[in-house]
Amino acid sequence: MSLRERLQSWRYNLVPDHLVGEILTKRWTDNAIPFLALVVTLASFGSIIPGFFKLSSLQESTRQLGEFSMVVTGMTVVMLGGGIDLSVGSIFALSCFSAVYVFFILEQSIWLALCASLAAGLIFGAVNGYLVGYLRLRAFLTTLVTFIFGRALFDILVTTYAADVQLSQATSDVLDFIGDGTFWGLSVSVWLAIILAIVTHIALTRSRPGWHVLAVGGSRRSAHNAGIRVRRTVFMTYVFSGFCASIGGFLIACRLSGAGPGTGLNLEIMALTAAVVGGVSLGGGRGSVVKGLMGAIIVLTMTNGLIRLGYGTGTNQMVLGIMLAVAVTIDIRWLKNRHKVLNEVYVAPVYLKMGDTQSAVPGSGTPYALDNRLSAADHIGLGELEGPEDVILDRDDHLYCGTRHGEIVRFFAPDYVRSEVFAHIGGFPLGLAFDKSGNLISCVGAMGLYSVSPDREVKRLSAETSRSWTSIVDDARLRDPNDCDIAPDGRIYFTDSTKRYDAHDWALDSIENRATGRLLVYDPRDGSTKTLLDGYRYTNGVCMAHDGKSLFFAESWACRVHRYWLEGPKAGTAECVIRDMPGYPDNINRASDGNYWMAWLGMRTPSFDLSLRHPDMRKRMTRRLPQDEWLFPNINTGGVVKFNETGGIVEAMGDLSGAAHPMVTSMREHKGYLFVGGILNNRIGRYKISGADPDWTSPASYWGAKP
């Protein structure tokens, strides 16, 4: 082995690249960037500005934060509904003015002032909502118009009444308390903001109207098709935003006891920046109140911090603009490319040097040499079937197979022309086995281990095992249960091929070649599932030995067959009985002559074997080429191989033309015939085995003659 190759093997087998992809599959990574920004902002301003975290300084900041975060909450809801509200600043200002006008000039009670505030906000919100929701005008332009209109109105009113407000004698304890008081150490505005945030959060995540908002934001058309009243939902989001802004306006009126030309100035930009920086998507449907709050804290810390560092309004605006631009770019790019990044990063190949193998080329003289015998097989269900991964026959000679539509199809003996859907399970039924009482046990890809009773009752036996300590994605879940077999005591031994890929992506696992396959056992007596062996490269077929004391299981990508001992001195251990085959083994089943049939799902190719020694090349390949172009093992040619109790190869047959049985994933001997299935095939083959016992059946071999 060259130095380069040795370094490659260390680099790719010891560094856990696959964890990056696994972390990216977690939804919380969406929050990671805003959270990081929050921590960085707080930490940097906290360390630059002395006394930044002092209580007195915080008290003033948090009051501001309370008002501001309410506005942001409103903005967040509008954005979740797929809109944008630029008028929050002017609504905020007008609400503030309304309260001031009622309280100081009309000298009415503070509660009436609150009502006036709310009314101003709700009216403006309703106008926005009507125009955007019902008349379906563009949210951006509409709210821009209401923003300009509201701001102009506010400017006129403020200049007209400023002097009157100054001269007013009105006072109120309630107003002072709201403006300056604290309750359990926190100001009223913070309390209100917290309550509003909690209520909104619960409404969005756990109530029908909240879900409607998210659905409308996620996809307007789908929401409409699902029967959601889209227009009304949009309308309500703007009303809610107006409501939030008006409470904010009322609070600032109480705090400042007046309204000035600067009230609510640039608030819309700050609120928008806060929402986007927090990670609320501009496209709608993605985000949360918490994200909005994180953004609010970031933006406010930033602007206040900059002011205290002595930077003017210009700098502040500039920083806000830059933050908005960066956040929008990240948001759009991340949203658009997340799955691409995940696709690119997820496949993390490892190094493997496959052992030299004997040739399977026809006429090569090895026991593996394939011939063309299987092309002579009759076909069953041609064109009706899609994806019979495994096939099995019952005591009455009926034929069963799974399909990629999640069904178990039964073909009736003796001619296997007529068929019916025996049961619908879902997922992708793969390995099949009959237990002693005639229940059909199936490993269902992407779902788990299932049992179908003779009267078609589907029951889940197992969908999880215990989780390993170091896993990032939940490896307790059975991801790709592949084949099963049943011991004489009724325990079901089955394989879960990979922890890394879902059942339909099984072939991708060969590119990565990481050893994550497991052998598990389900005990029907207590319903428990235990992991027996872990760390094989795609565990596949399972077959009880004829004496029931051990079982064979296939390790596909390593081209090996192992024997796992159930009893005797080696109980609980596995040993390799066939290694370095020229094909990738799939299901294994008993043969009538005391040997075993093994399906080959594909053949090793020199170019692919070589690529296993170049994990860096495979990694770049997965990143730079679309999946259709990736180099795969040759799974267009398979075969059926017979081996004996000690792992010696007896014979091999195939369909070299590839017309009828390109890939073989299972075969079952029954009364002198071999029934052949393939996960990517559209038929079951029936091949007459010369010299086979014409009475031998698998149910009898497992459970004795018919009772």
Next chain:
Amino acid sequence: MILDPILDVFRGKAVTIPPLDGAFRPNTRLDDAPVFAELTEPDNLLSSGDRLLASSGNAIHALAAGSEPVVVDTFQSPVTALALSPSGELTVGLESGTLLIAGREVSLPAAIRCITALAYADDGTLWLANGSDRHAPSEWAADLMKKGASGSLWARMQGGDFRKVAGDIAFPYGLHPVGGDVLVSESWRHQLVRFNTAGHRTTVLAHLPGYPARLSPAGDGGAWLTLFAPRNRLIEFVLQETHYRQDMIEQVPPAFWIAPALSSSRSFLEPLQCGGIRTMGIHKPWSPSRSYGLVVKLDQAMQPQFSLHSRANGTRHGICSVRENDGQLFIASKGGDCVLAVDLASGGF
């Protein structure tokens, strides 16, 4: 994406190839075409008088409708190029690097060892394409996978000696004299280049979707271009992968390389790409493939007009030579072991 140029430094650029579109829009005309003659690996086609000659292995066969190919001549090593001089002398290039004109061996400069194409201009000038200075014509795949660009173009004026017109051509594989100039198909760079007698080069047609092979004149003053194999993104990717490629060249038998091929899916030891997996009995015609059948008609300005295809699921792959004769187009499918005849008059192209 704006960050792509930055990210490309770390992850490399996506590998892309020109799409089969416009004049290259796929069809199944080659697979629909009737077989004119069955012949093992027919390479060059030539019309000599009323006969159609085809080279196959060491022999030249005469083909006629409704009869078996007749061997006209055999040679010491495989025939790699054929041409007919204006005076009717059969000119044959061999794998061994020998050039025979009317049966007599012509002495060649030592640099010529890989005769891939021969063509006579109207004034009697003989153009010769030397594919590579280190590989024989049959080792073309090695030349490609080693990124060879050592081909050269030679000319022999009437009565003179061979003179090197241009070098550093990445496998010149086809010749088409146009006036005093010659059009050369530069295979590994997927382009057609025009050379004048002084060796000045101008690119006529670039970004071809396959590896161009031989050119032959069309009745309307245009030309027929054959592309012997398709471009494939995995192959182009492997060409960028130095270590893997070197190991592959050293350790894997050439037939099973990740490299273009004249035919594919004949052995289970050949590489397979994800898209080429047979699913539900179907081999997708648009799947990536190492071999393909493609003949392109070029107009008088040498721009593509239309094309004939045998797609990934077809069998008439590896077309290296065509010949237009009396309103019929004869197509030699080296990967499909047959010569096809397409009626141009009724073509409906």
